[in-house]
Amino acid sequence: MARSRGIWPYVLIAPAVLGTLYLLVYPLVRAVVISLQDFGLRQLILGDARFVGFANYQTLLSDGHFWEVVRRTFLFMASNVVLIMALSTLVALMIERLGRFGRTAVLSALVLTWAMPVIAATTVFQWLFHSEFGIVNAVLTDLGFESFDRYPWLAHGPAAFAILVTLIVWQSVPFAAITLYSALTTVPAELYESARLDGASGPRIFRSITLPIIRPIFMLVLSLEVIWTFKAFVQIWVMTNGGPGDATTILPVYAVQTALSSQRYDLGSAASLVTVALMSGLLVFYFRQMFRQEDELA
């Protein structure tokens, strides 16, 4: 009895550990190995890849085009995250102040938006911004912006970039707003009352009471959105394929294009790992938050 009890926990976690080793750790190690090899289509077929040290990283880091992609990735991430956090904070504050009916209506709308599958949403946005029959161009033209008559959004770099940001913000606000709202509900009402009795203004109350209490969750949502937008791929791949030109090519798109379209698996892996390295830097926040909470639970 005592002996079987000693083995049981390890038996129970064994499938999870084995799965992680084969499906996660092994691919990660393979990615590192490939990035240190000369690995193109020939090597994929013949399997005779040889090690070249850090040559791929050198090629990548000395390429001006790559740095352009890195810069664009950060611009893309920052535009998305700033908009997502600002809008979802406002929406969360708004939900808290609404009556019961309004609250249910807004929450249901957010949940429905959240449930919309990425591919379906991307397809719908292509349709909304269709140059000839899209509703956006029709409305803008009706409002008197004649220049939007048949405006080909996806043919202009900045416009395509803006549509992708709109799409990702639209998809991301629900999760952030609902999470922030659930954080807001934990703020004790007495704190608000006493602050109001002291004559504090709305913004002052937000800064001195609301923000400190919801800060941990706010930081958590912020970190998650940074990670998620940094590795946005599907929307871009399906809508613009990184184009026009490479106006919407960010790191994950660049890595896949390099590896699977140009068959430079080595350079693609190196680009992926640079992405992971950059993201890990951004992840420090998330880690700190997580460990703090883990200690509270333990």
Add this chain to the structure above:
Amino acid sequence: MSTTRPRIRRLPLNAAAVITVVVCLFPVYWMVATAFRPTRDIQSDSPRLFPETWTLDHFRSAVGADGFGLFWRNSILVTLSAVLLALVIALGAAYAVARMRWKGRRQFMLMVFIAQMAPWESLIIPVYIISRDTDMLDRLPTLTLVYFMMTLPFTIVVLRGFIGTIPPELEESAQVDGCTRLGAFRRIAFPLLAPGLMATSLFGYITAWNEFTYANFLIIKQQDNRTLPVWLSSFHNVFGTDWGATMAASTLFAAPALVVFLLLQRHVTAGFAAGAVKG
């Protein structure tokens, strides 16, 4: 505090609420509305907000498209098996972490937390090469395994939390009454775990049902093994400019997720928030 506020001051607030609802729902509405309107209505320079006449033609051409039933079957097969696999394996691991003392428990949870942040977008190249080397390219079980691994860490974290809230005394007293440890868990704890199982399987279902990247790059030659998201993304290439059929296909693809979310709204918001906040 809202009742004391004069009605006029609530006007901007209510206007903001209406705008939020409209902005959230309009793309969803426009997808469904386009799917139901006749083609001449779709290809008009001044689209109407409400369709004048309704038609099911687009749904017919979407359902009648090549392989439609096949791709549904593939998606359901892959999604269900990935979710079930993750549930069974995570339940064992979560039980070991929540109920047993053993060496390496903390390290195991650390591994789970790190795995939860796995950079899946960056692993497509090695996974592609490994699948090719092991003859697993173009096969549905490959997708099942990848989706299983994507959802496993979250499932372990949430189930561990739920098991932790069930007092072990309940099971112990059942064991005193003659149940085995497994029997006690199955009869006492399992029913109490229902909300946790629901939240995690919903998460797994959404992840697997929607996944595009791996489905797109691991299923290349065997077009019959494609899943719905990939089919949908290639849809308007096949149908040219048939936006009605494309929107009908999108509606059919999105409907299961929309319906499930609406039905489970309360659990969804609570479960996802808990899962996200806890790890």
